[in-house]
Each structure stands twice: as structure tokens, then as C-alpha cells.
Amino acid sequence: MSVDRRGHVVLVLLFALLLAxxxxxxxxxxxxxxxxxxxxxNRRMAATAREQALLLGLHRYREKLAAADLQSAAxxxxxxxxxxxxxxxxxGEIEVSLESSRRLxxxxxxxxxxxxxxxxxxxxxxxxxxHAGRATVDLVSGDVPAGEAGLVIGxxxxxAAPWLAGRSVGYHGSLLPQVGCPEPAIxxxxxxxxxxxxxxxxxxxxxxxxxxxxxxxxxxxPAGVYLAGDAGKVRAVFVExxxxxxxxxxxxxxxxxxxxxxxxxxxxxxxxxxxSLAWSGDPGFAGACFAEKIVVHGNVWEIRxxxxxxxxxxxRIELVASGRLNIATGLEGENLQAGSKRFPKVLLxxxxxxxxxxxxxxxxxxxxxxxxxxxxxxxxxxxxxxxGRGRLDLVGGLLAAxxxxxxxxxxxxxxxxxxxxxxxxxxxxxxxxxxxxxxIEERIHDEPQGADGL
Amino acid sequence: MIRxxxxxxxxIALSLGMAVMSVIIAHAGESGRLERKINGNQQRLEAIFHxxxxxxxxxxxxxxxxxxxxxxxxxxxxxxxQGAFSCTFGLADEPLLExxxxxxxxxxxxxxxxxxxxxxxxxxxxxxxxxxxxxVQYRLDGALVMKRPLQxxxxxxxxxxxxxxxEYRYDPAKRVLxxxxxxxxxxxxLEEVSDFYVTFFPDANSVLYRIEIxxxxxxxxxxxxxxxx
Numbered sequence: 001m002s003v004d005r006r007g008h009v010v011l012v013l014l015f016a017l018l019l020a021x022x023x024x025x026x027x028x029x030x031x032x033x034x035x036x037x038x039x040x041x042n043r044r045m046a047a048t049a050r051e052q053a054l055l056l057g058l059h060r061y062r063e064k065l066a067a068a069d070l071q072s073a074a075x076x077x078x079x080x081x082x083x084x085x086x087x088x089x090x091x092g093e094i095e096v097s098l099e100s101s102r103r104l105x106x107x108x109x110x111x112x113x114x115x116x117x118x119x120x121x122x123x124x125x126x127x128x129x130x131h132a133g134r135a136t137v138d139l140v141s142g143d144v145p146a147g148e149a150g151l152v153i154g155x156x157x158x159x160a161a162p163w164l165a166g167r168s169v170g171y172h173g174s175l176l177p178q179v180g181c182p183e184p185a186i187x188x189x190x191x192x193x194x195x196x197x198x199x200x201x202x203x204x205x206x207x208x209x210x211x212x213x214x215x216x217x218x219x220x221x222p223a224g225v226y227l228a229g230d231a232g233k234v235r236a237v238f239v240e241x242x243x244x245x246x247x248x249x250x251x252x253x254x255x256x257x258x259x260x261x262x263x264x265x266x267x268x269x270x271x272x273x274x275x276s277l278a279w280s281g282d283p284g285f286a287g288a289c290f291a292e293k294i295v296v297h298g299n300v301w302e303i304r305x306x307x308x309x310x311x312x313x314x315x316r317i318e319l320v321a322s323g324r325l326n327i328a329t330g331l332e333g334e335n336l337q338a339g340s341k342r343f344p345k346v347l348l349x350x351x352x353x354x355x356x357x358x359x360x361x362x363x364x365x366x367x368x369x370x371x372x373x374x375x376x377x378x379x380x381x382x383x384x385x386x387x388g389r390g391r392l393d394l395v396g397g398l399l400a401a402x403x404x405x406x407x408x409x410x411x412x413x414x415x416x417x418x419x420x421x422x423x424x425x426x427x428x429x430x431x432x433x434x435x436x437x438x439x440i441e442e443r444i445h446d447e448p449q450g451a452d453g454l
Numbered sequence: 455m456i457r458x459x460x461x462x463x464x465x466i467a468l469s470l471g472m473a474v475m476s477v478i479i480a481h482a483g484e485s486g487r488l489e490r491k492i493n494g495n496q497q498r499l500e501a502i503f504h505x506x507x508x509x510x511x512x513x514x515x516x517x518x519x520x521x522x523x524x525x526x527x528x529x530x531x532x533x534x535x536q537g538a539f540s541c542t543f544g545l546a547d548e549p550l551l552e553x554x555x556x557x558x559x560x561x562x563x564x565x566x567x568x569x570x571x572x573x574x575x576x577x578x579x580x581x582x583x584x585x586x587x588x589x590v591q592y593r594l595d596g597a598l599v600m601k602r603p604l605q606x607x608x609x610x611x612x613x614x615x616x617x618x619x620x621e622y623r624y625d626p627a628k629r630v631l632x633x634x635x636x637x638x639x640x641x642x643x644l645e646e647v648s649d650f651y652v653t654f655f656p657d658a659n660s661v662l663y664r665i666e667i668x669x670x671x672x673x674x675x676x677x678x679x680x681x682x683x
Contacts, residue, residue: 106581437521437683438521439518440514441515
């Protein structure tokens with residue numbers, strides 16, 4: 001018996017071909033899908049890697065700036081902008097490079113501010129996309145006003161980061177702290193004249209008496225609290241002798257300051273920027289405008305806040321003492337909205353020398369609060385900053401001759417706008433301030449900024 | 455010689471074939487339903503990924519190029535409300551090539567494509583603390599003409615920033631999360647959203663968002679606002 005099986009063989013072959021085609025289609029579909037998923041994943045991973053490389057680059061740039069020897073450089077502006085300041089480097093398949101430029105922001109009054117701009121790019125080798133970030137930092141050089149300092153400590157030069165860490169001083173990332181600077185040049189007479197608004201270089205008791213409307217004489221004024229000015233404007237409050245207590249309070253737009261001296265309390269109340277002054281002492285100043293300056297010829301043994309806030313939102317108080325300042329509580333501004341940036345509302349400045357005799361006195365600024373405290377102040381201390389236990393958050397900048405700290409100090413270094421900060425100068429000094437990252441973005445290599453987001 | 459199948463063989467083959475075919479057809483229907491379900495899930499997942507990518511990308515850019523102006527202008531790059539949030543950032547920035555005076559409407563700026571008509575711009579002088587918001591009326595070669603006269607003087611090198619604002623809003627009635635850019639209309643970004651919220655942590659400078667889809671899947675993300683530090 002013979003069987004013709006040719007037809008069956010053809011059918012089987014056709015069936016096998018069909019199965020193979022279906023299998024191949026499924027496989028290629030699967031392969032394509034896997035490739036699409038892999039490409040998407042790779043793109044995300046590459047973007048993440050570029051972003052990380054860029055962040056590392058920004059960190060390196062900041063560290064390099066912080067470590068730069070500004071004081072011995074012949075032309076620090078040029079040196080910080082040189083191409084080899086931070087040469088290009090590779091992070092695996094990613095090349096990171098820096099383009100630097102500079103421009104003069106401000107010049108005059110014995111110092112200049114130059115802005116250094118660094119554009120960092122992280123580019124994948126052979127890729128079209130890049131991550132770019134721009135950082136700027138301001139270089140202040142010349143006779144630098146103390147008010148420009150973010151975090152500067154006097155004495156011998158030392159690497160700032162370990163020195164500060166060893167004393168439990170933390171700081172905001174925008175600050176590039178410096179340890180080691182010449183003693184600030186403060187002319188006590190000039191400072192007093194500027195604070196009292198007197199058109200004199202070296203004020204004497206006669207001029208002071210005239211400013212307070214007292215009988216003319218060369219004798220010192222009796223201990224007490226005096227207002228310098230007239231019915232239209234009070235330029236400053238002058239305290240002769242030590243002040244036992246200085247109390248700040250603010251509510252509903254009114255700023256209140258109480259002075260306790262020799263067992264007597266004087267109260268001052270005003271709306272910042274408005275002709276609204278009320279004074280519990282001598283008459284003749286009601287309704288005047290107050291220039292928010294307080295000058296103490298002596299020490300202030302206790303500065304404290306009363307109530308929910310020490311300072312109104314508009315307040316900018318400048319407190320200058322020839323001697324020591326003791327801050328007993330936190331001193332917080334009224335604007336306490338979550339997330340809003342805090343600015344220093346008060347300048348706490350010590351001269352370290354007697355205004356008239358120029359004799360050296362204790363110029364420390366001491367924080368003796370219990371627990372943790374936030375102080376919305378900028379501190380310029382002729383002596384050291386002294387801090388006990390607990391945590392202190394200092395909102396403004398800090399310039400001090402030394403640090404004596406038993407707790408934690410965190411300096412945020414926000415710039416304050418205080419006139420008297422110009423009266424103390426660090427001669428022939430250079431400092432960097434406000435390291436700021438303006439953007440970090442992903443874009444197509446060599447395309448103009450923002451092209452992706454059009 | 456056997457030329458074909460016998461009747462018995464045919465019957466057996468047919469019944470076997472029928473049985474196999476019925477099983478295949480039954481499974482094909484089931485796999486069709488499964489495929490549709492899987493495809494639906496896949497599409498929903500893709501939509502979720504797309505929405506999450508958009509949110510992350512916008513949050514990453516939030517505050518970009520506004521760092522310097524924020525302290526004195528009080529501009530808040532991130533704002534959040536019940537079921538909604540918005541991000542503002544600078545697309546591009548250029549310095550003024552010449553000082554501009556109060557009342558002036560044209561600015562000397564080497565402005566690129568970003569500074570197109572109707573684009574909101576922020577002008578600020580960091581040293582003087584002056585700032586204002588304006589809009590581009592039209593762009594010339596090397597100059598921008600603003601819609602409104604300037605309210606302040608701006609020295610040379612003051613910054614001109616092309617702004618972009620992105621808003622997200624959850625519509626609980628339609629169960630849709632919507633997004634809009636600048637002054638455009640709200641476009642659906644993700645459907646079948648049963649809950650959406652965002653929380654801003656100012657101290658950590660971060661945003662936590664949560665999207666719930668069909669009361670089943672939940673997507674949560676914690677995004678650090680890199681450009682708003």
C-alpha cells in the first residue's frame with residue numbers, strides 16, 4: 001500500500017512558515033517595545049547623570065572659590081575668571097566645563113564690587129542635550145565696609161570651613177566665609193558724629209550738648225537718655241552711661257523701644273518712616289520722624305524682646321554701643337509668614353573704644369538667651385561674638401574679632417541696609433559674598449537659553 | 455491505493471478540529487478582552503507618567519532665574535491652594551544694554567526668541583532694589599518694546615527676565631487634572647483622577663504631591679525645588 005503525502009508536506013510547510021512569521025512579528029514587536037522602553041529609560045538616566053554632574057560641578061566651583069587665596073592675589077578679579085581656574089573635567093561619559101565672565105557692579109567710596117559669573121555645562125559625549133547652570137558671586141575689594149561682610153572672623157588667617165565647624169558655627173550656602181582679616185578701622189568720633197547726624201569729624205561734649213539742646217559747656221552730659229534732633233526729625237537716641245535694659249516690641253505697625261537706665265524707664269513709640277514719634281521723656285518731639293539710630297556711650301546689659309515680635313516689618317534700627325551688648329532673648333521681626341525670607345531688622349554694632357577718649361573697652365556681643373533663639377540682626381562686633389548653650393539663628397551677617405561658642409550658631413547672612421555699617425572698614429581687604437545659582441536647566445546643546453520652553 | 459479519508463476519519467478530524475477551534479475562539483475572545491484591558495492600563499500608566507513628568511519638570515524649573523529678585527520683589531515662584539498650584543520661572547534673562555528711564559517703553563536688550571509678543575517680563579535692578587512686571591508688545595532687532603511705560607529707572611545691566619507661569623488645577627466634578635501655561639486655557643493633563651493634593655514645605659524647599667486615580671492607584675512624589683533654593 002502506497003500513500004501520496006506531497007500535499008500534506010506542503011500544508012505542513014505553509015503552516016510552519018505562518019507560525020514562524022507570527023513568532024517573528026511577536027518577537028520584533030517585543031524587541032521594539034523593549035528598545036523604546038530602554039531608550040526612554042536611558043534618556044532619563046542620562047539626564048539624571050548630567051544633572052548630578054552639573055550639581056557636583058557647581059559644588060566644585062563654590063569650593064574652589066571658597067579656597068581661593070584672595071588676599072595675596074595680584075588681580076583677584078582676573079584670576080577667578082581665568083579659563084584654568086576650573087579646567088574642564090569628565091564624569092564618566094559627561095564633560096563638565098565652566099565659562100567665566102565678570103562685570104563691575106559698583107565702584108566708589110573706597111571699594112568696588114565685581115560680579116563673577118560662571119556658566120557650567122554638563123554635556124553627554126555625542127549627545128544633543130546638556131544641563132546648564134549659572135552661578136554668580138560678588139567680589140568686594142578695597143576698604144570693605146563691615147556691612148558687606150556675610151561671615152568674616154578676624155585674627156590669623158585659617159581655612160574657614162574647618163575653623164568654623166570646630167566652633168559649631170554653621171552658615172547658609174550662599175556665604176563664603178573668611179577667617180582672618182585685619183582689624184576693622186572704626187573711628188569712634190566719626191562713628192558718633194555719623195550716628196548723631198552731626199556735621200563734624202570729631203564731636204566733643206560741647207557739640208553733643210548743642211545737639212541735645214542743653215546749656216553750652218564742655219562737661220559731659222549727665223547719665224541718661226537724650227534725643228538728638230528737633231520737632232521735625234529725631235536723628236538718634238543717645239544714651240550716656242550704661243543701659244540696664246533695652247526692650248523692643250512691635251505690634252500693629254507701631255515700633256516700641258523702652259530704655260531702662262539708672263532705674264528710670266523711658267519709652268519711645270513710632271511708626272517707621274512716618275512722622276509719628278511719641279516720647280515719654282522731655283517734650284518737644286511729639287509727632288517727629290525717627291531715623292532709628294540708638295547710640296550708647298557704654299554697655300547695654302540686657303536687650304530683649306517683649307511680645308510676639310521685636311521689630312515691625314518696616315523697622316531698620318541701628319544700635320551702636322561703645323561697649324558690650326548682651327542679648328537676652330530672640331529678636332524677631334513681625335513678618336513671620338511661613339516661607340517668606342527674613343531680613344535683619346536691627347544692626348548690633350560695638351565700637352570697642354570709648355567715643356571720646358578712644359580708650360579700648362570690651363566690645364563683645366554676647367547672646368545669653370535660654371534655649372534656642374532667632375535674632376533678626378546683623379552683627380558687627382569689635383570684640384568677639386559670645387554665645388552660651390542652645391541654638392542661635394542669626395539672620396544677618398556677622399563680623400567679629402573672634403568666636404566663643406558653647407552651643408550652635410547658624411549664620412544666614414542676609415544683607416541688611418544699615419548706614420552705620422559703612423563706618424567700620426576692613427582696609428585693603430577682599431571678600432566673596434552671595435554665591436547664588438540662578439538656574440539649572442536641561443536644554444539642547446548650543447541652543448539659546450530657554451529654547452526648550454518656548 | 456487510498457485516495458482520501460474515510461468517513462469515520464473525516465468525522466473524527468472534523469470533531470477534533472471543531473473542538474480545537476472552539477477552544478481557540480473562546481480564548482481569542484478572552485485574550486482580546488485582556489488585551490484591551492492591558493492596553494487601557496498601559497495607556498493610563500503612560501498618561502500618569504506623562505503627568506508626573508510634566509509636574510516634575512515644572513517643579514524643577516520653579517523659581518529659575520528669579521533668585522536674585524526674590525528677596526526685594528517678594529515674588530513667590532510657588533503658590534499652592536486646595537487642589538491647585540502654580541510655578542513661575544524665568545525662561546531666559548538678558549542684561550539691559552543701556553539704562554532705561556521711567557516712562558520709557560523700549561529697552562535695549564539682545565533678546566532671543568523667548569521674548570516674544572505678550573510674554574510677561576520681569577525687570578529688576580538688584581543694586582537699587584527696583585523691579586516691575588511688564589509685557590512684551592513686540593520685539594525688534596536688539597530692542598524690546600513694552601506694553602506699559604516703565605514705572606522706575608533701570609540702570610545698564612539691570613536684568614530682563616522672560617517669565618513663564620504654569621498652573622495646575624484639579625477639577626473634582628470632571629475628575630480631571632488640568633494644566634495651563636501662561637495665559638492659555640486649561641488643558642486636561644490626566645483623567646479619572648479621584649484625588650489630588652500638593653503640600654509645600656518651605657523649610658525643606660520641597661513639594662509633596664499625591665495623585666489618586668480611580669480610587670485605586672496612587673502616585674506620590676516629593677520634589678526638591680532645585681531652582682528655588
